[in-house]
Amino acid sequence: MRVKKLLFFAILFQLIFLTGCWNSREINTLAIAVCTGIDKVEEGYLVTQQIINPKAIASKKPTSEAPVVLYSETGRDIFEIMRKLTAKCPRKIYVSHLRMVVFGEDVAKDGIEDVLDFFARDHEFRTDFYFVIAKGTTANKVLSILTPLEAIPGIDMSDSLKVSEKSWAPTKTVRITELINSLLADGKNAVLSGIEILEGEPDSNSTDALKLSEGMKKLHFVDIGAFKKDKLVGWLSEDDSKGFNYIINNVKNTVGYLYYNDKTKITVEIISSKTKLKASLKNGKPVINVDIKLKAKVGAVSGQFDVSKEENKQILIKLLEDRVKERCVKTINIAQKDFKSDIFGFGEVVHRDLPKTWAKIKSNWDKEFQTIPANISVSAKVTQLGQVTKPFFIKEKD
DSSP states (O other): OHHHHHHHHHHHHHHHHOOOOTTOOOGGGEEEEEEEEEEEETTEEEEEEEEEOHHHHHOSSOOOSOSEEEEEEEESSHHHHHHHGGGTOSSEEEOTTOOEEEEEHHHHHHOOHHHHHHHHHOTTOOSOOEEEEETTSOHHHHHTOOOSSSSSHHHHHHHHHHHHHHHTOSOOOOBHHHHHHHHHOSSOOOEEEEEEEEOOSSOTTSGGGGGSSSSSOEEEEEEEEEEETTEEEEEEOHHHHHHHHHHTTOOSSEEEEEEEETTEEEEEEEEEEEEEEEEEEETTEEEEEEEEEEEEEEEEEESSOOTTSHHHHHHHHHHHHHHHHHHHHHHHHIIIIIIOOOOSOHHHHHHHHOHHHHHHHGGGHHHHHTTOOEEEEEEEEEEEOOSOOSOSSOOOOO
């Protein structure tokens, strides 16, 4: 009798608590969105959804069908537009696999608070997708470009942004949590990477272009856009974007050139970069101390420069330190004088290291940032000179 009672309760427990996937959806009823584009129009917003085309992706035979389909709609707010899209798309748009959100430059300049509210509030969105800005073009046009290596353009953009940040350094990946925190922070403003369309023929919104090895339009991540509050206020150039990433400790690996004289160019790879930010007081005023430590190796030498000599190695180190420092100083000057926006988080550093001082200047930080001194210290080590340390062709003096 006891065994029967235990069996009864075991079955009852399974019926109550093991209900299965009550909210599961069949994949053949969904339209999987991988990229969303948002542009500014007279009606409010133009939202473009890049949807995976299952017929093209699942086909075992060569097909001329595009791997993605674009659905666009206009409206006053993003939630309204998403519902209006159901009148065009035969399947429910599923956004849990979203990889990228592209803002048109007009949207970024006008303000992104309302748009972000939708992405943060809707439970179907995860937090692992990236935000970028369409520079010099619209988000709709960016989403219309097909990519040659990855069948799905949204995945191609996401992977390319991650690789660029890791190996080149003038870009930055930004997810929704970081973006919202930057907009809400008292001592830091947001940044987003830019993406542009490289001109070419034919237009890459046709699958015919993918049959070519070159010449078609391509997408290219370029520069970093600086925000003040929720509005885009300017762009950092490629070099200045690298300087920004050095300051915020976001350089993992990159390559640069150093010129010793008119005939000598040295290619250096940064293999490690560590930055520490600290705030101190000088004459009662806060000062930001930026300490950058680099490890580098020599990639190539053009000209008569023997890097195996100790004196030349020291010259190389000094050139590298000066170049990185110059780049960082310029970037800070642009942020202070042109953008008037603390994109580095200097305010957060003051708050952390000098809480009493921060309490006094917090309400006036926008103006304080514009004049706060920044002491930049760069120390470099060259750990590898390459397999060939001396030039192959040494010209003997007459």
